[in-house]
Amino acid sequence: MIKAVIFDLDGTLLNTLNALSFCISKTMKHFGLKEIDIEHTRYFVGEGAKKFVDRALIYNGDTDLKLANEAYKVYDEIFAVDCLKDVKPYEGITKLLDSLKAMGIKSVVLSNKSQLGVEKNINEIFGAGVFDLIYGERAGIPKKPDPTSLNMIIEELGLSKPEILYVGDTATDMQTALRAGVTSIGVLWGFRDEEELRENKADYIINNPSEILEIIKER
Incomplete structure (x- = not known):
């Protein structure tokens, strides 16, 4: 689950x-x-x-x-x-986050952007309290695709790796999930293409945020 x-x-x-x-x-x-x-x-x-x-x-x-x-x-x-110039959530993301919260599933952000930058983006666009944890670049912790930060999040949540989905749009994200041993979902609405995601062994590739809910139901 x-x-x-x-x-x-x-x-x-x-x-x-x-x-x-x-x-x-x-x-x-x-x-x-x-x-x-x-x-x-x-x-x-x-x-x-x-x-x-x-x-x-x-x-x-x-x-x-x-x-x-x-x-x-x-x-x-x-x-x-x-940093917030013309920034907006992708279509369907806010609805997805609401659905996850209603299901009792935790939502977390893991980015290579600075911690302050991530917090500013998240809190200004989504509001405080939407995400359970926010991880940006931190001193002394290697950036993705090194899996250290992802493993730290899993430990902080007190969960096992089969209970985690990792969602991203680049080779860096897919490699991070692969190295951490968690299920990866590559998204096609982001910065890179399907070929890059497949080459980096995405477990799932999706076109719409709502497909994440379908994957959760399958598992």
């Missing part, structure tokens, strides 16, 4: 592409570099803010990342102000 669903944030719960593209583009413009469009943003994100900035700088020709340390600071300042 499933007792908790753990969600990735960007591309799974929230459509944050416009905000991410805006923030990284504004950062690049600060250094006189070209903006990062939506399609490049889609593939540059997923492994934390520093990796996102690094990829944008390399795309702009700074292959030695000479601007990296300053760019991290600039991005953090911009993101703190503009």
Whole structure:
């Protein structure tokens, strides 16, 4: 029986592409570099803010990342102000969360975004108390696809791995679930495509949030 669903944030719960593209583009413009469009943003994100900035700088020709340390600071300042620009839940997500709560199933967020960034996104868009746990990037804990944070969540919930579903939209998410030994659900409304999810051994691939409820009933 499933007792908790753990969600990735960007591309799974929230459509944050416009905000991410805006923030990284504004950062690049600060250094006189070209903006990062939506399609490049889609593939540059997923492994934390520093990796996102690094990829944008390399795309702009700074292959030695000479601007990296300053760019991290600039991005953090911009993101703190503009991280919610045009951000909204994907269609069906709010209804899904309501259904999970009514069923007594815990909802958790696990993201490579900073802890403060995750909390700001979640609390501003969904409100406080909707999720049982919120895990963002934390000092001393490796980021996904390392399974450490996912295993920490499972331990904190006091559940076993067969009682968990992990939901995400990227290879990073599928690898995280695989390494932790939990069932993975890849979503097609997010940042990446079906091929990437299949190549990274998603247990389920879905088109609509309501399909998660069907999977729960099956198990």
